[in-house]
Amino acid sequence: MSIRIDREFCAGCGRCREVCPGNLLYAAESGKTEIRNPKDCxxxxxxxxxxxxxAIQYYLGADMGGRGSRLSIRREGNVLNWTAVRPDGQKTVISVDKKQANAY
Ligand code: SF4
Ligand code: SF4
Structure with a gap:
């Protein structure tokens, strides 16, 4: 399992680099983020x-039942919209209000 960073969309803000618990992300010379070793993610x-x-997508591999789907998260205020896109293009969106996330 690993992430993929789309250089076209990366703004180089560095937020992802600050939160990675494995210190896997770094700023390339361009200022955009790259991952050191995807296998370590x-x-x-x-x-x-x-x-x-x-700019970041997460691959849901066959080993975890994802069959190569891609997961991305778009934030709208307190709501995180988790979007999974299957290889055939079928899309599933799950919206979670961060304020309610610990209620489950
Ligand atoms: S990939 Fe990281 S550095 Fe690039 S825009 Fe997203 S949070 Fe910012
Ligand atoms: S471990 Fe992987 S998914 Fe977690 S913050 Fe680091 S790069 Fe992102």
Whole structure:
């Protein structure tokens, strides 16, 4: 499992680099973020939640039933919209209000 950072969308804000618990993310010479070794990413999704530019996607591999789906998170105020897109293009969106997230 790993993330992929889209250089086209990355604004170089550094928010993802601050939250990665494994210190896997770094600023390239361009100022945009890259990942040191994708194999070391354990998919905590912290970086996805911090990115306001939709530049990070997380791959849900076959080993966890994701069949190659891509997960991204778009924030709207306190609401995180978790979007999974399957290889066939089918999309599922789950919206979670961060203020209610601990209620479950
Ligand atoms: S949070 Fe998003 S825009 Fe900011 S540096 Fe990371 S990938 Fe780039
Ligand atoms: S998903 Fe977690 S471990 Fe992987 S790069 Fe992002 S913050 Fe780091």
């Amino acid at each position: 354990w998919g905590c999704t912290s970086c996805l939640k911090e990115c306001n530019f939709n």
